[in-house]
Amino acid sequence: MSVSPTEEELKDALVTLKHQNPSLGISKIYALLLRTYPNWTVSEKRTRKILQNEGLVLSSTSIKRSTIVYPSSRVIPQLDVTQWTNKVEVTFYDQQKGKGLIATSDIEEGEVIWKEDPFIIAPEWDLFDLQLKSTACAYCTTPLVDSPIAGSPIPCPASISSAFCPARFCNRLCLSRSAKTHPLLCPAQNPASVPLMKWTKDRQWMALHALAQCMSRILLASQKDEATLRADWEVMRGLAALGMEERFNYSFKSTGNAEPDRSSWKKAHQLCVQAFKEPKTVPEKKKLARLLKKPLPADVERELFEYDPCFLRNLGSMSLNLEGHGGLYTLHSHLNHSCRPNASVRHLDQRTALSRITIVAKRPIKKGEELLISYVNPELRYETRQSELQGWGFGSCRCQRCLEEEKQAKEKPEVPVPSGMEDLESELKAGLGVM
Ligand SMILES: [Zn+2]
Ligand SMILES: [Zn+2]
Ligand SMILES: [Zn+2]
Structure with missing residues (x-):
């Protein structure tokens, strides 16, 4: 008699099989699954979804762009975001972009979005x-x-x-x-x-x-x-x-x-x-x-x-x-990058809890907009930002500013460095200049 395994059973089985056979792709893992559990009824689609969600295989888009490896990312089940704030919620885009944070209401410039102690x-x-x-x-x-x-x-x-x-x-x-x-x-x-x-x-x-x-x-x-x-x-x-x-x-x-x-x-x-x-x-x-x-x-x-x-x-x-x-930081680790960020990370409680971070809106953020910080110094030129991000394994940045600057560069090769970027120091610190 054939049965449909629960999500948890299937996940455990796939994690084990993939672990024992790391070189096998989705269809071979699927065939192996059916051989190992002959009484299970499972579709290949369901198998693929679990393998991708678990970060065990790359999604089809990143396989096509095989020169770029993106970090895999998964949503934390049962994460209670309200322990930090009710101004954001977690969303999952796709395996390539991973997860992110979305504003659940309009946020004003300078507003504290949340404070968080480190994991x-x-x-x-x-x-x-x-x-x-x-x-x-x-x-x-x-x-x-x-x-x-x-x-x-x-x-x-x-x-x-x-x-x-x-x-x-x-x-x-x-x-x-x-x-x-x-x-x-x-x-x-x-x-x-x-x-x-x-x-x-x-x-x-x-x-x-x-x-x-x-x-x-x-x-x-x-x-x-x-x-x-x-x-x-x-x-x-x-x-x-x-x-x-x-x-x-x-x-x-x-x-x-x-x-x-x-x-x-x-x-x-x-x-x-x-x-x-x-x-x-x-x-x-x-x-x-x-x-x-x-x-x-x-x-x-x-x-x-x-x-x-x-x-x-x-x-x-x-x-x-x-x-x-x-x-x-649990919630902070959900924030994606933009070279034109709308939020920044500060250490405001220097005399009481230095390691506590405060996420502050850099400009008004509309309900439904994604919260973004900069992983690199935003004063850097287009090429340098790109190579730093790629150096960390984030792939190439396709944010609005990068697209604009890429276009400008094609039109006239010398792109002036934008001035008036405030918060340079904090952005630098908020970046990933750590090994
Ligand atoms: Zn001790
Ligand atoms: Zn960018
Ligand atoms: Zn202390």
Whole structure:
């Protein structure tokens, strides 16, 4: 008797088959599915849709334009946008453009659209140095001051003289929020993470630091309950992704860079495994086991620790999604790019929560309009903007301004650099000038 599998059953089956046979295209995966599950009734169309939604295959449009690889992107199921704002909603365009944010009502110029704390933060190195010197909050990155009003910062409770942790926090709130990531990166609680964090810092590899923070968050969420784990896991899976190999093949080559540093990727992976899964010494193993008592679900385990493609894709997705100061923000990561943005990202709460971002309207935005920020410095010339965006793996920009400037360039080769662009500094910071 034939049955129609549920969406979830079909998705799991396809993810597994594609994973075991990464080189097979849609029709071959479909044939394999029918052989593996002979009693299932499934259409090829349904198979294709799931494979595309899961980012397992490229959509037909990007296959035709095979020189351009676009980041895959998926909507986060059950994401409650109203926890940040009721002024926007999430929309899914297509596999090539991915998702975006649409205004649900008219927004005035200068209006705050939402404020958001980071999912994780891998701060800029000068701030990270302050954290290591115990002079910036290890959670929100705000520089710490001893003041009678604010009270004294709180040191990491796990720190002892034989196992020192430099983390200090603004207050009890920052300390309690840090429980989502800090324990696994704390030299006192998980000494196996020390080589990873040291190497990351020596290489100033922000994407790896961000991934270490994400892995900590997921692993610690898995110790709470299924709902917490799945909610955090969906945020991570929802990030636009492009594997390191894909990024290299498309963008690094086109920007003239040399070989990808595969040995560094490998080393990064080894250090993550050592930090979060298989510490080298028995005392380190014991300490890690104290933090991770429950095993990870098999799918999460594979996605976090399997080197190729999972780990490499996760690493690639960090670079694509980090905000300029190194934070990864759930709702902010939905914002698409335009060289003529209508919104900008600011760090307005500098003295209370430096890592909190505020999204501000740069001009009036009509209901139904997409919210757009600039990933690159908008003062740059057309060609430079294009090559920077492509260098990050975003494909070529087809925004209104680029189309206009492309047309002008064809008519008369010298395009003057537009003047009067305000917010240069913040736009630069909001961009993706992070590796
Ligand atoms: Zn703080
Ligand atoms: Zn600590
Ligand atoms: Zn553009």
